[in-house]
Amino acid sequence: MGRQPADIGMHISEVDTPALILDLDRFEANLAHLQDLTRASGVRLRPHAKTHKSSRIARLQMEAGAVGVCCQKVSEAEAMVDGGVTDVFVSNEVVGPRKLRRLAALAGRCRLAVAVDALDNVVELAAAVAEAGTQLDVLVERDVGSARCGVRDSAAALALAQAIAAHDQLHFRGLHAYYGGAQHIHDYRERRAAIMGAAEQVRETVEVLEHAGLPVEIVTGAGTGSFPFEIETGLYNEIQAGSYLFMDRSYAAIEDREGRKTSEFAQSLFILATVMSRPEPDLAVVDAGLKAFSTDSGLPLVSDDEAMVLKRISDEHATISLPSGSSLALGQKIRLTPGHCDPTINMHEWYVCIRNDVVVDLWAIDARGAFF
Amino acid sequence: MGRQPADIGMHISEVDTPALILDLDRFEANLAHLQDLTRASGVRLRPHAKTHKSSRIARLQMEAGAVGVCCQKVSEAEAMVDGGVTDVFVSNEVVGPRKLRRLAALAGRCRLAVAVDALDNVVELAAAVAEAGTQLDVLVERDVGSARCGVRDSAAALALAQAIAAHDQLHFRGLHAYYGGAQHIHDYRERRAAIMGAAEQVRETVEVLEHAGLPVEIVTGAGTGSFPFEIETGLYNEIQAGSYLFMDRSYAAIEDREGRKTSEFAQSLFILATVMSRPEPDLAVVDAGLKAFSTDSGLPLVSDDEAMVLKRISDEHATISLPSGSSLALGQKIRLTPGHCDPTINMHEWYVCIRNDVVVDLWAIDARGAFF
Numbered sequence: 001m002g003r004q005p006a007d008i009g010m011h012i013s014e015v016d017t018p019a020l021i022l023d024l025d026r027f028e029a030n031l032a033h034l035q036d037l038t039r040a041s042g043v044r045l046r047p048h049a050k051t052h053k054s055s056r057i058a059r060l061q062m063e064a065g066a067v068g069v070c071c072q073k074v075s076e077a078e079a080m081v082d083g084g085v086t087d088v089f090v091s092n093e094v095v096g097p098r099k100l101r102r103l104a105a106l107a108g109r110c111r112l113a114v115a116v117d118a119l120d121n122v123v124e125l126a127a128a129v130a131e132a133g134t135q136l137d138v139l140v141e142r143d144v145g146s147a148r149c150g151v152r153d154s155a156a157a158l159a160l161a162q163a164i165a166a167h168d169q170l171h172f173r174g175l176h177a178y179y180g181g182a183q184h185i186h187d188y189r190e191r192r193a194a195i196m197g198a199a200e201q202v203r204e205t206v207e208v209l210e211h212a213g214l215p216v217e218i219v220t221g222a223g224t225g226s227f228p229f230e231i232e233t234g235l236y237n238e239i240q241a242g243s244y245l246f247m248d249r250s251y252a253a254i255e256d257r258e259g260r261k262t263s264e265f266a267q268s269l270f271i272l273a274t275v276m277s278r279p280e281p282d283l284a285v286v287d288a289g290l291k292a293f294s295t296d297s298g299l300p301l302v303s304d305d306e307a308m309v310l311k312r313i314s315d316e317h318a319t320i321s322l323p324s325g326s327s328l329a330l331g332q333k334i335r336l337t338p339g340h341c342d343p344t345i346n347m348h349e350w351y352v353c354i355r356n357d358v359v360v361d362l363w364a365i366d367a368r369g370a371f372f
Numbered sequence: 373m374g375r376q377p378a379d380i381g382m383h384i385s386e387v388d389t390p391a392l393i394l395d396l397d398r399f400e401a402n403l404a405h406l407q408d409l410t411r412a413s414g415v416r417l418r419p420h421a422k423t424h425k426s427s428r429i430a431r432l433q434m435e436a437g438a439v440g441v442c443c444q445k446v447s448e449a450e451a452m453v454d455g456g457v458t459d460v461f462v463s464n465e466v467v468g469p470r471k472l473r474r475l476a477a478l479a480g481r482c483r484l485a486v487a488v489d490a491l492d493n494v495v496e497l498a499a500a501v502a503e504a505g506t507q508l509d510v511l512v513e514r515d516v517g518s519a520r521c522g523v524r525d526s527a528a529a530l531a532l533a534q535a536i537a538a539h540d541q542l543h544f545r546g547l548h549a550y551y552g553g554a555q556h557i558h559d560y561r562e563r564r565a566a567i568m569g570a571a572e573q574v575r576e577t578v579e580v581l582e583h584a585g586l587p588v589e590i591v592t593g594a595g596t597g598s599f600p601f602e603i604e605t606g607l608y609n610e611i612q613a614g615s616y617l618f619m620d621r622s623y624a625a626i627e628d629r630e631g632r633k634t635s636e637f638a639q640s641l642f643i644l645a646t647v648m649s650r651p652e653p654d655l656a657v658v659d660a661g662l663k664a665f666s667t668d669s670g671l672p673l674v675s676d677d678e679a680m681v682l683k684r685i686s687d688e689h690a691t692i693s694l695p696s697g698s699s700l701a702l703g704q705k706i707r708l709t710p711g712h713c714d715p716t717i718n719m720h721e722w723y724v725c726i727r728n729d730v731v732v733d734l735w736a737i738d739a740r741g742a743f744f
Contacts, residue, residue, distance in 0.1 A: 003447060005744060016470050016744045050687060072688045073659075075375060092688065095648045095659070095703050096386050115644070117649055120702055148684075149649035149657050150693055180686060217662050276467045277489055279520035285492045285521050287445075290715040291743050295668050295683070312520075313668070314552060315422060316444045316464065316743065317518055331467050331490055343662040347719065349741055369721055369740075371663050371688065372377060372388045
């Protein structure tokens with residue numbers, strides 16, 4: 001891990017920048033809230049570690065009641081298991097002998113599941129666990145609208161489930177059906193309709209599989225933007241949300257039933273930046289740019305003052321337009337709300353955890369860069 | 373540093389993905405070519421380490437004739453000096469006591485220069501070097517069109533230079549005048565005109581400073597898109613280009629005098645990705661997404677086949693539209709040309725160096741995440 005941007009006990013104004021700030025009161029409220037909601041609904045929560053990239057946060061989620069975590073990559077799963085996580089679902093296809101050897105070995109160290117969408121991949125998986133002498137749970141990925149990975153129909157799902165069931169060391173457990181594209185549909189009714197449409201496809205596939213004598217124990221999916229709808233279907237019994245812990249500008253833009261952009265989760269994650277130049281009365285330059293936050297889902301917002309607007313971003317700078325008469329001074333710090341939390345977190349090595357503007361802890365982002 | 377994606381001697385098809393691939397023959401040709409051009413023109417080359425983030429590459433540049441490197445951050449400069457670099461210009465303002473203490477200490481370990489654009493910052497700098505007992509070269513940053521950091525006129529530059537000269541441990545050396553916005557102007561004549569306009573502003577400031585008895589030894593700036601013009605001005609005597617080593621989709625789009633997109637530098641940097649799903653005949657999903665490349669300057673291109681087009685990117689996936697009848701198979705690897713090299717490199721921890729498709733070395737990106 002790299003150099004720490006802060007020491008415990010520091011005031012936020014002393015933190016070295018750019019830094020990833022985590023407001024622990026808000027973070028803990030978010031963590032508890034989704035746990036409570038899923039518990040009350042009788043579904044399991046298996047949050048996605050691709051968002052937080054931290055085994056420490058994964059353990060906090062499990063202590064609160066999560067059944068385990070999702071990971072997107074084998075190396076991410078290895079980092080979680082190294083950090084004490086005991087139950088991981090790699091909600092993604094793992095392809096190639098090098099990765100499969102590591103996956104099969106990891107299955108000897110935790111309860112492990114993986115997604116598949118191709119018969120050739122089942123053959124590869126079976127060979128890897130046979131060589132390693134381990135057991136692996138397998139879920140068939142069912143595409144429900146993302147047009148990314150996943151089988152496109154129930155017949156393909158059935159063929160895969162049968163192939164999995166034919167191997168002693170592979171255990172068919174159910175369906176992975178995540179609709180990423182639906183998470184960011186702003187309109188409540190359209191978003192709900194997208195998930196209800198997805199659920200119809202999943203329901204048909206469940207029926208085909210169970211009719212063929214293959215019990216579907218797990219139906220897993222859902223994200224921060226859509227999980228109430230997956231729960232409403234009565235079909236999904238595992239929820240994979242990840243961004244609810246932090247939130248971002250993109251998730252803050254989706255609307256509730258009344259068309260209001262008021263999330264039940266609070267923005268707990270910020271980029272702290274320092275004013276490094278005040279070249280004109282209505283212009284400030286801060287020391288955070290494309291290496292400190294992702295811009296794929298829009299530029300960050302200035303959290304502390306909506307009259308300040310990010311105009312341009314370069315590798316190490318953001319140029320901010322200020323309201324007339326602004327007293328923002330050289331060396332002053334401002335907080336930015338990232339556009340997209342996952343790829344932003346992945347650029348950093350530490351969460352600087354604060355309460356009441358004082359640094360109370362630093363948490364390592366130990367799976368940063370674990371994208372293999 | 374994290375896990376290595378490859379071992380020396382491996383064929384590229386065995387490399388774990390996503391990985392950052394560096395074609396060493398092309399890289400070495402690029403490195404030699406700019407060194408030759410600057411040497412022939414009688415200007416010094418001080419390449420920007422913010423692009424490569426590697427002390428090993430910095431040393432290769434200096435062995436080839438570079439006078440030192442530019443850095444954008446104190447921690448980046450520390451990583452370079454830790455790796456054996458002896459001459460660094462921090463081409464950026466350094467603000468705040470914590471950073472300034474480190475900068476002043478680093479000045480005891482190498483020849484070090486820094487940029488300033490505010491009188492308050494000169495006072496802070498002087499206090500830091502006084503406390504550390506070190507010496508620091510200082511350049512005034514002159515804005516020439518980027519509307520980012522830098523003084524806006526010659527009077528402000530003069531006031532700063534005089535303030536620097538008033539301190540025994542600070543040494544006024546010249547002007548830093550980098551026009552970032554000009555680098556990516558596609559049209560040759562417009563790009564040249566932008567730099568010629570910038571040079572007029574610099575020339576006036578040089579005259580004002582020298583008239584006041586403050587010799588301007590160094591005029592530094594220029595990037596991969598514009599350096600021939602800065603050289604042509606006869607005014608710039610240090611060139612800061614960085615991307616010329618690697619190139620990217622964005623730099624490949626700028627035009628030469630005849631309107632052709634033919635750079636004198638070769639694309640040496642690629643993202644290697646593996647086909648992890650082939651869900652439809654004309655669709656492939658590869659295992660590299662927003663955590664493996666930056667999208668701020670456009671999506672990556674498929675290097676090996678221009679008929680393959682990246683359609684959608686998510687955190688860990690890129691979905692690629694394939695030409696009809698494509699035989700691209702599960703597990704096959706493809707190379708992507710990144711949209712913007714600097715923030716892409718900063719996501720990775722290793723350059724996988726290849727010659728003739730065989731891994732011949734791995735170079736640590738030892739300043740990755742050094743953005744403090």
